[in-house]
Amino acid sequence: MSPGSWEAAMRCVGAACAGVDAVMDSAADTDIRKVFCIFNQAAIAAAYAVDAYQLERVAVVDFDVHHGNGTQAAFYNRPELFYASSHQAPFYPGTGAESETGVSQNIVNLPLPRGCDSALFRSRIQAEILPAIRRFNPGLLIISAGFDAHRLDPLAGLNLEDEDFYWITEQLMRIADVSCDGRIVSILEGGYSLDGLASGTAAHVRALMGA
Secondary structure: OOOOHHHHHHHHHHHHHHHHHHHHOOOOOOOOOEOOOOOOHHHHHHHHHHHHHOOOOEEEEEOOOOOOHHHHHHHOOOOOEEEEEEEEOOOOOOOOOOOOOOOOOOEEEEEEOOOOOHHHHHHHHHHHHHHHHHHHOOOEEEEEEEOOOEOOOOOOOOOEOHHHHHHHHHHHHHHHHHHOOOOEEEEEEEOOOHHHHHHHHHHHHHHHHOO
């Protein structure tokens, strides 16, 4: 924390909600911001979308290496909100078991073993997370886009490549095209290798741009 932390955190939350406004008003396709989680702007943005636009269902998908225990806790008893997370396990914060499914199967956790490579990541995403999102049929899709699952990241043990981030983004866009007129808000969550963060983010944005 520093003297500027409060203003920075509030701006991140505001940016996430502004991203919801932009895609709901058809003013933009994506909104990407970087933040430390003083506030959980993805969860706030999802709740804001439900309240401000009377959406019946909003989904958050998180491919950060850590389980989003805060998002899960916020959504657990709210059947109109869906949370799917792929994450390394066992790993900090120690939550995110497959048995944690929410009040109406609105939580989907995908624990991945240390050393998980592209093939395992893609096969499990295809088998478990993508079908669950299709069944939920959200009116808005929010991505918690963290890149510490990159193979270059020094603090974790997954081995994803830039192409994997491109691939999952493209898969989520296809679902959004069918479910919610392509409405996606992407929120940058970070990573600990500057090279991996830069190249992973670039791949993610290229997919969002259809490039």
